[in-house]
Amino acid sequence: MNNKAEIDNAINKFVGKKGILIPLLQTIQNIESYLSLEVMRYVAEKTGTKLAHIYGVATFYTMFRLKPQGKHIIRVCQGTACHVSGAKTIMSEIMDQLKLSADQDTTNDGLFTVMPVACLGCCSLAPVIMVDDQTHGKLTPDSIKNILKKYK
């Protein structure tokens, strides 16, 4: 837990309102980049919520990450339209370019985390990836290198 003051701030902002757990965890994840057990314990204590409940929520939703993540998140669409338009080769090109092995999702230098997602809603431009908040469409394996270069 590196940003205690900010986390306290977030908790104070949400506490007392109903249905706050998910947005609170989202805010904290934005601050810390992931949810460590330590952070979850801290939130449990501060908000009087059971740790099991917090852990249950954190593991249910794919958005929550329990491991540190890279500086840039690459969401690679695996939705139907992208699947039929070659999402597989895009994924393997990204893994190749970033030198990631099959069971690895974050580069050793901590710059990128690759995340498969179900659909980015830009299906007409399939195949699609999203780097942080920027969507890139109509991709070919050759276009990946240039996109990644911008973030290195």
Next chain:
Amino acid sequence: MSFTIKVGLASCGLAAGAGEVYEATLKHIKSKKIDADVKKTACIGMCFVEPLVEIIQDGKKSITYGNVTPENIGTVIDSYMKGKPVLENIIISNIEKGSENDTMKKQERIVLRNCGNINPTSINDYLENKGYQALEKSVIKMKRIDIINEIKKSGLRGRGGAGFSTGLKWQFAYDAKSIKKYIVCNADEGDPGAFMDRSVLEGDPHSVIEGMIIGAYAIGADEGYIYCRAEYPLAIKHLNIAIEQAKEKGFLGNNILDSGFNFELHIKEGAGAFVCGEETALMASIEGKRGMPTIRPPFPAQSGLWEKPTNINNVETFANVAWIILNGGGKYAKHGTEKSPGTKVFALAGKIKNSGLIEVPMGMPLKEVIYDVGGGMKTGKPFKGVQLGGPSGGCLPAELLDTVVDYDSINKTGAIMGSGGMVVMDTSSCMVDIAKFFLNFTQNESCGKCTFCRIGTKRMLEILTRISEGKGNLEDLDTLENLSKNIIAGSLCGLGQTAPNPVLTTLKYFRDEYIAHITDKKCSAGVCSALLKYEINKEKCIGCTLCAVKCPVKCISGERKKAHEIDQEACIKCGACYDACKFDAIDKR
């Protein structure tokens, strides 16, 4: 003379580079001192030619340009101003000549009435287009029950998938006795291949908000939530702006339009779980819990959010409401068919030429949707199937293209209308692979509560994987059908109840393909990698060594400038050599 230049800046446009086009437009106008109004708008639906720019003269004549780039926008503008517009290959429609393009001609736009025309971040644009007039009419002139009756008269059915009567649903919530009621908008749109709701939220957020306020007034709710998936950051941004604007103008908050009616609206971001699109799971998620569906009854109208009566509708359902109140339910019912009135927005994607968003009257044959509105196939390859309804839907073959799009006709085929995603496939898609793809999806997304959904889908996925690797046997097909029956019967929510649909429809319409995988060990589409064999054509290979360099397992050998060879034992069939070869010298079988 006055000129307006509109640049489409929805997610799809931005992904195609519309942001740069917008900047270049501003720069060009400034440097050439051109007197024109540059406006941001959202998606008009023709995503296949993004970035799109429309130039309008005196608010009457207009030309829409597609595939615009920062480099050519200057020429486009200059030549238009000179009265000699460049028309070659980038022109999409020329309203002046009355020649709307085919994609637009057969459409009837109610939900998308403003998308791509107005600036979604300007409430004044919305107001100029009859915005919030329906709300005013509702809270000032109409009784609550009159609103519900008008919606009933329109025959509007929920656009979230199941097609339940919206008027009836509102009636149930209206009848519920409680001081506190909620209204919820389902903007989770988890179905991969669908993006109708995203476009509406990005392009015309006020229409959804107005529909919700009217709904809240009608059923007697004073608080509402829009549950929007977090993968749609632009939609969330536009919603937040729109809510602030509506508050400022007195359409949200206390004593709306001096009627004494109060309504507060919040946005909840989803956290990435498909099952949260299911209404009971969605409400659990808003409450901050794991998104597990619960048994109905009690229905949300009796006991929903925090155990209070709740009405939940889809984005597109709400976007229809204001139009119905203003124009009358009877007029709405004139669109579409008797049992499925109105229009439906479809997201066309896959191997279709005009991929993007369209709105057509219910009852249009699939053939017309795909070939006339959608422009037919994009690739040279023939049509093989169209996937409707995502993971809960099914794949229909060419023989069924005469099926008309309405809830009941599509249900009869074994697919479902779903939310309106249509993914068109050509002969390069393998139906066993598609079935496997969806099962993998539902298996991953099953919340795990019901045994059949949790384990049954896993077993089905294992069988499909086996078949795609050429290790299946014919009894597997019966097992798949049996498991399907049991999963449908043994699941609590729609996820499990519909998960087998992609398998059942492909088994029904593309059984030959399953059999070819099992008995001949062949995948005619060349997708199932385990059944493929890559070989180097000795005649064509010039020995450039590119394939050998690209091969991840280094199983290609040969001297420079001589034909190479693939070691079949070591080959992992990844296809890297096939993709790399510039001489078409690798045969895939």
